[in-house]
Amino acid sequence: MKTPEEIIIEKEKAALTKWCKGDTSGFIEIRSEEITYFDPYLENRLDGSDAFKKYMKSINGTFSIFRFELLNPIVQIYGNIGVLTFNFVSYSKDDIITSKWNGTEVYRKFEDDWKIIHSHWSRTNTEAK
Amino acid sequence: MKTPEEIIIEKEKAALTKWCKGDTSGFIEIRSEEITYFDPYLENRLDGSDAFKKYMKSINGTFSIFRFELLNPIVQIYGNIGVLTFNFVSYSKDDIITSKWNGTEVYRKFEDDWKIIHSHWSRTNTEAK
Numbered sequence: 463m464k465t466p467e468e469i470i471i472e473k474e475k476a477a478l479t480k481w482c483k484g485d486t487s488g489f490i491e492i493r494s495e496e497i498t499y500f501d502p503y504l505e506n507r508l509d510g511s512d513a514f515k516k517y518m519k520s521i522n523g524t525f526s527i528f529r530f531e532l533l534n535p536i537v538q539i540y541g542n543i544g545v546l547t548f549n550f551v552s553y554s555k556d557d558i559i560t561s562k563w564n565g566t567e568v569y570r571k572f573e574d575d576w577k578i579i580h581s582h583w584s585r586t587n588t589e590a591k
Numbered sequence: 592m593k594t595p596e597e598i599i600i601e602k603e604k605a606a607l608t609k610w611c612k613g614d615t616s617g618f619i620e621i622r623s624e625e626i627t628y629f630d631p632y633l634e635n636r637l638d639g640s641d642a643f644k645k646y647m648k649s650i651n652g653t654f655s656i657f658r659f660e661l662l663n664p665i666v667q668i669y670g671n672i673g674v675l676t677f678n679f680v681s682y683s684k685d686d687i688i689t690s691k692w693n694g695t696e697v698y699r700k701f702e703d704d705w706k707i708i709h710s711h712w713s714r715t716n717t718e719a720k
Contacts, residue, residue: 496667498676500693502718507663507676507693534636538625538708543672545697545709547627547636564629564636566695566711568674579667580674582695584713589631 467537470544470569470576475532478550482527486518494570494577501583527552527560542571543579549586562586596666599673599698599705604661607679611656615647623699623706630712656681656689671700672708678715691715 464472477488493515499508508514535548550563568580593601606617622644628637637643664677679692697709 498665498667498674500676500695500713502693502713502716505716507678509665536627536638538627540672540699540708541670543669545627547629547709547711549636564631564711564713566629566709568697570669579669580676580695582676582693582711582713584629584631584693584711585717587631587634588714588717 466539466544466571466576470537470546470567471532471535473569473576474535474546474548474567478530478532482530482552484523484526486522489578489581490515490518492577494572494579496579497577497581498579499581502585528555529553532565544569544571544576550583595668595673595700595705599666599675599696600661600664602698602705603664603675603677603696607659607661611659611681613652613655615651618707618710619644619647621706623701623708625708626710627708628710631714657684658682661694673698673700673705679712 473492477492480488493511495511497511497514499514508517531551533549533551535546538545546567548565550565551559552561554560564584564586566582567578569576570579602621606621609617622640624640626640626643628643637646660680662678662680664675667674675696677694679694680688681690683689693713693715695711696707698705699708
């Protein structure tokens with residue numbers, strides 16, 4: 463039987479595999495009603511399932527990534543809550559790094575499935591010390 | 592009696608009030624053993640209480656902020672876990688915005704107190720659409 467950690471990392475990788483083709487439906491499917499969402503393209507946090515879905519649909523098909531790595535994932539598990547954090551690196555066809563991200567995905571276990579209740583994406587190491 | 596939401600927001604504001612004077616001790620005090628931490632100055636996530644404390648000590652006294660606002664806080668509560676998200680805006684003496692941040696602070700209730708188990712800070716709206 464898979465551990466919660468394994469299930470959560472698999473879900474994230476499956477959604478990201480779609481994402482790389484510009485397909486945002488993977489994240490739409492695993493969002494919860496109460497999702498809150500930050501990324502660096504937005505002026506404000508998105509609150510709730512509808513706002514998140516509308517945003518994901520608006521960017522669907524507008525980008526693609528050749529391949530990605532999900533690095534150093536850890537899942538901090540507290541009962542029905544799992545806090546997944548990792549670095550995400552995207553590559554071009556020539557294997558050049560095109561972007562580096564810090565990712566936080568907070569999952570909650572509902573009756574029989576884990577869904578995202580909070581998501582925070584930001585670029586890695588963009589500020590000089 | 593205060594709600595968990597109120598307690599968590601008060602803790603964050605107290606730590607940020609010290610932070611504005613360049614005093615990082617407020618966040619050191621409310622960190623947990625298992626804290627994971629992202630900010631845009633780092634190349635990698637910091638894992639654990641010691642790494643976080645060392646980093647906070649290294650930047651103590653190196654900055655100051657005239658005043659701040661913590662905007663639109665929400666706390667998503669799931670038993671002993673509270674996911675606080677907000678926008679943080681810092682101002683100069685002349686009341687000019689000096690920086691805008693997206694903040695995620697995941698708190699966990701230990702025996703009698705809430706501490707941070709994950710923290711993710713990033714700049715707001717740094718990427719063009």
